[in-house]
Amino acid sequence: MVATSHDVMPDIELYQPTDEANALALANTLGSAGWLLAGGQDTYGWLKDRNKTPSAMIELTQIDAWKGVKEIADGIEIGAVTTLTEIANNPLVQSRYGLLAKAASVVASPQIRNVGTLGGNLVQDARCWYYRRGLDCYRAGGNICYADSPEGLNREHALFGASRCVAVSPSDTAPALVALDATMVVSSEGGQRLIPAQDFFVGPARDIVNMTVLNEGEILTAVRIPSTWANAEFYFEKVADRNVWDFALVNVAAAIKVSGGSITDARIVCGAVECIPRRLEAVENAIRGQQRSEQLADQVAAIATDGARPLNYNHFKIPLMENLVKRAIRG
Amino acid sequence: MAYMHIGKDFVPPDVAGKVTGRIKYAEDYTREGMVYARLLTSPLPHARVVSIDAAEALAMEGVFGILTADDVYPDGEDNSPGLKVLTNQPTLVGEPILALAAVDEKTAETAIATISVTFERLPFVMDPLDSLAEGGPDGYDGGNTFVFREGVASEKWSRDEVASFRAGNEPTAEPQQSWEYGDLAAAFAASAYTYEGGFTTAGYPHQSMEPRSAFAYWENGKCYLHGTSQSMTPVAAGMADIVGVPVEDFVFINEATGGGFGQRARPNSIPSMAIPAKLSQKINRPVMMRVTREEEFTIGGARQGFQGWIKCGFKQDGTMAALDMYIISDNGGKGGGGDASSAADCISILYQTEAVRFRGTSIASNTGHRGAQRGPGQNQIAPIISPILDKAAEELGIDRLEIRKLNAAQNGDVGGPRRTPLTSAYMPEALEMGAQQFGWEERKGRARQKNGSKVRGLGIGQGYHNAGRSGMDGIVRLMPDGRLAVHSGVGNLGTYSFASTSRAAAEVLQMPWERVDVIAGRSDRHLPMTSPQDGSNSIFTNTRTNYGAAQDLLAKMKEIVAADLGGEPADYEHGNERVYRSSDNSVGMTFAEIAQRGLELGGKYTGESEVPEDMDDFSKLSVSRLAGTALMGLFKDPAHNNNPPGFTVTFTEIELDTETGKYEILDMISIAECGTVVHPQGLANQLRGGAVWGIGLSGYERHLYDPQNGIPASTGYWQSKVPTLLDTPANIGTGWVDLPDPENPVGARGVGEPSMGAVSAALTAAISDALDGHIFNAAPVTADMIINHVAGISSEAIPLAQNNFRG
């Protein structure tokens, strides 16, 4: 029984495939022993700490086919290893899907956005510090949750959908993509599957050790955003302790269609309140067809937190979440 | 008075190396045959090492050896709670148990994983109040507190007393330490408004940018240690002792230090530097010990947290008549401090309180290493007292600036338990200057103005720290080429004081700066002993020593000239690097000529005789090694009497968003009252840096340990919430009163620490202003606390629990 503070990368193989087939083949062969490496901003800490011990890294950023923003028949397609900086500054994204540009621009820090990718931001692992410390909690395959214990520090944990594990979705871009009704393009040697953003993420009740439905050998290669929500009225806000390098206490992403002052359609999603981005369909239904106004926002905000089950120290997320939803509806 | 150097900006000798990356920190050195050390640390918050089995590790290829506490302390560890080099009695998770040296760090880490240590688990505690309660667990072996000169002791209150204290009531139990002046009862009786309540302040980590890495090797019986420290000579002397080598055989090399903030001022707060030295001695190889960010968090130290009760009485005219304060300060698992008493001292000086009673007890918790951090005590209390002052002003119908002015310290005022006179004080002037530059009169109408969910809040804060010491040594040399060498024992921690204080000597001799060499950075450069670079004392302390040494040098120079050219020394004056007869400028000698003459004369002129008796042994060693190399000026600074205060004032305006609990700092200006300004750019940096620290203190910096299992959470920059650029205002205005202090030859006092307290005080005041005067009685005031307050959710935190970020 000893502890040591690890700080250097352990021995591990590195593969740098330059074409899709090769990458998918490697992912398939290596299975759970192969670590998919994109920007690496959620990789090196795990490896340096020796809390995750794959035997090889498969670098995906050398594959040009998985980079960049391009127009498709219905909307746009963004390669999964496109950097967050590129997305935040891309004219196409800025002009039609400002929601995503905004979300990408508030992730972590400039240097992290310069190498961090959209795919990486979407599939990043839970940030619960107990889990990150390498403790054998539920999410690490153990049989206990240290955060939701009588004295556990759970200020930053879940309000909804907790099942043994109370970790939350840490991503800023995920709520934006769910709000934009995006589709995840998932490839493997077996072929390709298209998964609605909303179904891409999975909570602990269904899978307590993974945050997404990706199976071994599968790679998220692109994200498609339909034209349905292009140029809708968008609202994104992230509230965190620090204005750089922090994860949201709560964030909100909303796409709202308004005509003649009344809301014709809307998608509102909150992050950091559940293990998956939480779509607020009840709120959407409540505002559809209503005049967009301060009063409307005040009326429906409470619906957003129906069924919230706060832990010992995260009650504040309830008013915060309601306030952010209000702001999204007020616009 | 017109100075040649004092009050002027200059280019410190080290700054070029900093912008080019050439200047070397301990971790940047390398040496033939260098091996790497890694630490095995305690996984338990409190335990005793029963046995260590490292056989497998030692047998591994590329492993050179290990160092344990038994190697360091053959006669066993003392039972003081001070941080040890290595320990068999860990009182916090992450405390170093042994070090292993290997060919590279990867090998070292892998080898350490094979070592098995058997621990005896001991009870541990995270919240000092839990330990204080009857039957509660103790953080130390055999007690929960440490009594100076007596050792570990046990302080226990009845559970009811603890519960009542948590509820915000005055503690009734006997304190460990107390002091008092004035008639408290009468003062409260005379008070028109009295505030009373419990409060907490955060203890949070220093997180200096440079981890306390160290590198050491031995050569010809001498130990060379590349380390990191705020101070040079005091640490060099102390480390030699810890390493166990005579000071003359010990070379401490520390050209630059990546931040100190209090925790690297003295050897006993950075004993880990001895590990590579000891290990290198044992395995006879140069050893580099790179300390990780996580290790820097656990052994790098944190400020003491407070759990306190405060009662303040104000007379009808706004005078602060009475202060009664009771503080439980968190001693952590190792280290500790006297922060609590300093907090009361700070209020008594800042607000010239008529009657003060302080009571305090420090209790262990198995949470990290605690010690001095920028304004230890003064800065914890600043953000607590400020909103209370505003509440009093509101209740008594006095302007918030006025109530501060009328309580402010002025010349002739005294303060603290011993009613020590201040060397000088111009706080009302500082407040006035700040008010002018900030535009208090015009702005105060904006207070509490609402705009949608946003509310304006204005705040005024004041900071204080005792800022000057004396009794240290000075060594200057006039070289044969006429250049002036100022030997500085001051550490290079980023304040540039090691250079700016040297300018006092250049000032005396009226030497152009290009002709002056500051000798520092290595203990074998023959440096004078000085006081550690803590307590904002360097400017005051070392301008005195350098000024005095230069005066001694100048006297000797005039003697030499008078002897050669006739007349009395008094007949001569100096300028343009010459000493010449006052009556006839043409009769004189250049500094170079005088220096050469001094060398010929030797004796007292070159440090070979008449060395001041009462100089520190370390300084004497330096002088003896320099003897005969140049014309030397030596000085032993006599002790001064009074308290040289460092004061700052901050005005700020914020816009607080009641829906998110976040606020934007719209404007901030800090004014220093620190005597004559020696180095304007350096002072501005201290004011700006203090501001960022103040923002962290009142905002969100934290020191998280799992209350259930005692494992550290906020080990990195992200989790400790160190303020980023975008958390600070776009501009931080700076200014200074710039009136000379009589007890310093150039009129200067220090200021590094108070700048932080003033800003955090201004911010908590502004937050409370924006929330209609609500007082949180806590620092930090986090977004979730504000949201809960606005939403009317009663705090979920365990009452009086410190900075645990629980909603």
Added chain:
Amino acid sequence: MNPKLTRRRFIKGVIASGAAATSATIWYSANGQSRPAGSVDRMIRININGQMRSVDVAPQETLASTLRYKLGLTGTKLGCNRGECGACTVLVNDTPSYACSILTHSVKNMRVETVEGLESANGDLHPVQQAFIEELSPQCGYCTPGQVMSAVGLLRANPNPTREEARQGLAGNICRCGSYDSYLNGVMRAAEIG
């Protein structure tokens, strides 16, 4: 390797399906597989500060380790080694990146610039360095090389930034001394010096 540790990893491997055994060889033999072909070659040539340097780089090596421990470029500091402080910021194809959180092999075909590469051939300091001296931007100096590189990167992309743009540009570098304002003043001055 610690047997306990190995077993623990094994356990995690089975349950969390997150991890395999602790070293490539163990894993492959345990699974009776041969390692796939195409793993990277250690010997690479990489463009550092305008020079092609040949260096032996382990597959897992971070750029910071290569720079500091293989090439002796110790101007690049390790403050946290976790991408949480910015002290190790270098330019990769003119883009500021954390050298502690990027693999050397990932940038072997790119231009890497460190603080050591900024001075001109005749030894003149870069305008940013000059301005940082004039404004006395550094305090302890440990974060300075990172601040310098972020500033240089910013000014290359935007030679005349507003103060707000400069704030955004330097936002990814922690300065524990709190010298942010002084660094910003330095950047604005550097933009003037040009």
Added chain:
Amino acid sequence: MGEIVRYKRDVWGEEVILGVSWDLLWVVAVAVLVLLAAHAIIMAALANKKMEKPSAEGRRVLRHETIDRLFHWVMAASILVLIATGIAPIIGLRIAWLNIHWIAGLLLTFVVVFHIIRSLFWQDFKSMILGPKDFGEPFDSAKKPGKYTFEQKGMHWAVTVVVLAVIFTGVLLFMQIDTPFWDRTNSMPEDQLGLMFLLHGLSTLALIALAATHIYFALRPEKLFYTRSMVSGWISEDEMTANHDTSLWSPKEAD
């Protein structure tokens, strides 16, 4: 591989039990299949030694009252659901299994408690007691049992022990999750918690084996009439006299 117990590190890095190694699931599955297959083959081989099957016609006697039959099937259903939901995450099925699992567990607990009480006070408890003389039964073809055969008693008591173990550990683990009735305390020491998971796992494996065996015999042609009796309650007088000693068991007429 091949371990019985899985370990993990507790919060301080000390090794503690995590639970049973689910590799055993396959071991048990294979073992049970092999044994039952072997039994089936042997029975088939012995089948030629003809003994005429008692007729299901004629007078009917009551073997299981409705309430007991109901109990049996509810218990059977809940156990099958518990096994299915418990295994799902182990074999990597992404379903929200936990709620179904504890609800079924709760149901099982209730019916078992009900059965214990009823059997103690309202049923003929003696008929299920497994005495020393019962052990001679298999070896003496002349000897006939009372209401329950030696095998039936054996199975009953084995299931009793295993189900009680599953319930006991299950209830303790139930305390470790949030439910509509309470928020978890989550304060059981990690080594105890691991032990509970281990026992829960081991007893589950045993239960799977027993359930499989039970179902197998219930479906064997020569025993099918017992299964029928568990559905409709009666067996024929022939079946009774052929398999039971009426001096030890005299059931009342089935209506």
